[in-house]
Amino acid sequence: MALYLVQHGRSLPREIDAEQGLSSEGIAQVERIAGVARGYRVRVSKILHSGKKRARQTADIYGRLLEPAGGIEECAGLNPMDDVSSFAGRVRSDENLMIVGHLPFMEKLTSHLVAGSAERRVFKFQNGGIVCMDKEAGDRYWFIKWTLMPEIG
Structure with a gap:
């Protein structure tokens, strides 16, 4: 089974949208990456997202294209400065869960799961991209299986 970690798509500046919803570029990026994931037949059982508008919108786009059986749900503990170790x-490694959140939380969660330390960055996220992680039975740490990112340069 896999764990899919996603940083929300590009958002509007606070001066334009106080809640910082997705920009048109952010929507397009997330739709493109979610479409690629769908083309590769990525199976997601459930999508969790923070309560922030940009994360909810990103989760909704992924949900529309990947159709998780368990739906989409807001989840506490996914805000930018929340504690990754408690989350x-x-x-669990026995479900295909997608988590949509924010920096620095997503990078720190990845580092914590892969290296056992939230402070040792092991991957640099891009808005709207997916980091697919997996874990062998009995292993303590996760590994990065693959990624889909909007930009490769």
Whole structure:
């Protein structure tokens, strides 16, 4: 089974949208990456997102294209400065869960799961991209299986 970590798509500046919803570029990027994931037959059982508008909108786009059986749900503990170690304890390796959140939380969660330290960055996220992680039975740490990112340069 896999764990899919997603940083929300590009958002509007606070001066334009106080809630910082997705920009038109952000919507297009997320739709493109979600479409590629669908083309590769990525199976997601459920999508969790923070309560922020940009994360909810990103989760909705992924949900529309990947059709998770367990639906889409807001989840506490996914805000930018939340504690990754307490959230990591809730992550299971026996479901295809997608988590949509923010920086620095997503990078720190990845580092915590892969290296055992939230402070050792192991991957640099891009808005709207997917980091697919997996874990072998009995292993303590996760590994990065593949990624889909909007930009390769």
